[in-house]
Amino acid sequence: VTRPDRGAVFLLTDYGESDEFAGLTRAVILRLAPEAQVVDLSHGVPPFDVRAGALMLSRSVVFLGPGVVVAVVDPGVGSGRRAVAVSVRGIEAGGGPRHLVGPDNGLLGGAIEILGGAEAAVALPPASAAPAGTGAPGTFDGRDLFGPVAARLWLGATLNDVGMPIDPGSLVRLPAPVSRVVPGAVEAEVLWVDRFGNVQLAAGPAQGEEAGLGGVVEISVGGARWKGRRGGSFAGLEEGEVGLMVDANGRLALVCRQRSAATVLGVRPGEIVILSRVR
Amino acid sequence: VTRPDRGAVFLLTDYGESDEFAGLTRAVILRLAPEAQVVDLSHGVPPFDVRAGALMLSRSVVFLGPGVVVAVVDPGVGSGRRAVAVSVRGIEAGGGPRHLVGPDNGLLGGAIEILGGAEAAVALPPASAAPAGTGAPGTFDGRDLFGPVAARLWLGATLNDVGMPIDPGSLVRLPAPVSRVVPGAVEAEVLWVDRFGNVQLAAGPAQGEEAGLGGVVEISVGGARWKGRRGGSFAGLEEGEVGLMVDANGRLALVCRQRSAATVLGVRPGEIVILSRVR
């Protein structure tokens, strides 16, 4: 008997799928909450890349139903960084996840904001010893801490049942990505290169309009320059042409038709792209 | 409460698992149909490779229980290609999926045929705006169109509830792969190289018999030639020897024992292999 009224437990980590890290996180959640649905958002965040994980979570949360989010990208595991569980105000009554669990390193920040802001937060006590007394606590918190806490919250525990209250204002936040309008141009950080090579920028269409970008734009990355065409879809592009479109998250994105725009442009997340008006 | 009587929602895409594409498709289906089982067949189709996706789906559907199949390999996303939902006659009463949802680009064709042919088909209206008004419709149809339509069909909607009727005969079909018997030989296209390097051919054992292939065959690819041994299993092969066997889909396949036959032969999907009688 699953309990769909309680929603799902959503997982987003940098664990990959080659090892058993993601699988054991799933398994311990279901051992404690056998009626839960566990939904893998992705375990493919690049190892230790908190920023990439935070962006992926921010792109995702608005589409999720009710439940608990577990996010683990945690280069500071075993250090003094706090482990936290946070309740959010929610976008609207009944919609979306109400709890997020993970390390307090900025990973959760953007998602919390999108979900209406933090209502309350607790610091989690360190994981207790693993079963059978083997295994050092603090080295695999998905299995030993975050997964079990998420299961308890899904089962109905309150934040105060799982940790000690902290000031939600004290949660670590990542700096906002670069995105600004200068005369006739937009400077924007590359947020994400997806499997297909599409290049998502921090800027949105409003900034493109403010800069007066027209049907043709100059794209400059480092010293190199390309011409790009503004358009509504992949299909309108010529073979090899670079397009500038609004993507599925409402961001400006550089794309090619059935090719990797990231490879064509030689660009990676974190780099700055300048889009300038041509005509 | 899952509803096993309604079966599952099966997913097959080229989304990969590094990004959140597959995860959000799962999540939106479960948001709309929390009692559904979502079963990932694979998200590892090579990007944009409609043919590989169609072959994978054709190999799979006969093994599936009841439910709805969502397949997305969609280089034409955002173009004029139709999005469709199709009901099939079914292999036998009660068995196998009854609905398939995806782009009308040939991806679904082989599976529809295996499932008894199309009973009816509808064209889906474009995705409406994404939640919160952000995101361009038509760029992530798994999340915005195919996933939600599959959830509705799983919940009991009819084809006419989700789209406008079209002639099932107008659905796009891919050309059949090359597979022919010539005197003393079989010419066959490579359909698939799997993770283990096994090379599946378009031909079946009946064609091998028709060509009179015996216990030893000559395998020729491009200008190169190998000797291969016909047999029933991997285990009968010597180290490094190439074998010709009937695989788990009833196709002829070139295999090595614990090695990649594709690497040994230097062969890739789409290439033509000629199997000639030696003795």
Add this chain to the structure above:
Amino acid sequence: VTRPDRGAVFLLTDYGESDEFAGLTRAVILRLAPEAQVVDLSHGVPPFDVRAGALMLSRSVVFLGPGVVVAVVDPGVGSGRRAVAVSVRGIEAGGGPRHLVGPDNGLLGGAIEILGGAEAAVALPPASAAPAGTGAPGTFDGRDLFGPVAARLWLGATLNDVGMPIDPGSLVRLPAPVSRVVPGAVEAEVLWVDRFGNVQLAAGPAQGEEAGLGGVVEISVGGARWKGRRGGSFAGLEEGEVGLMVDANGRLALVCRQRSAATVLGVRPGEIVILSRVR
């Protein structure tokens, strides 16, 4: 209606996720047992690497709830190797999986031992013909044999319902990994290099103590030598420094802070590492 009281079906294979092998194994289990939860531990065992699969399974089983484990890493598929189902005594009443299913090649041995030892075992008859009469039996046993048998056991079948009794003592066992204390040093085999490059050794902290390893150790692999620091966590390490810690499975592990220790040390599974006392 899922039946959480019956637990889950846990999957661990070398099938990868690029092909439909793992997906079809999931699908056939759910077709036969629609109320089951199928939990993927991992499908990322390196192809044919029985030892790596056995170690992964051994690391995992103590964390699993009740249910049935299906493990498939099977270079001998199609040979005379037996296919088996095994019931275990269990770690404690009610806890952990009670049945394991897979090839009799050593893959299951360590897990069986951890789960209290084999209570009974049966040899499985070969897979019957695949649906629609296509497909050679014995080439895809996850789909045709192990998955269906696991579903039957989950549904309540007994071992004797699915196979012929064999002596549990006759099950194939892998040799134990190298791990020994010599004066002032520990010699230990590398068991596992994880996604993050952490290097798990066969030795545990008790062996480190027996050898008198202090705060600084010499690590030697092949002819090369490094200095390493013993510590409790990643966070205490300097940039680029190699640490020796107890990992999440209670083994000694060589680690770096946010870097791959395996790359730094140039070490792979199966190699021998010597840890010597410095001070």
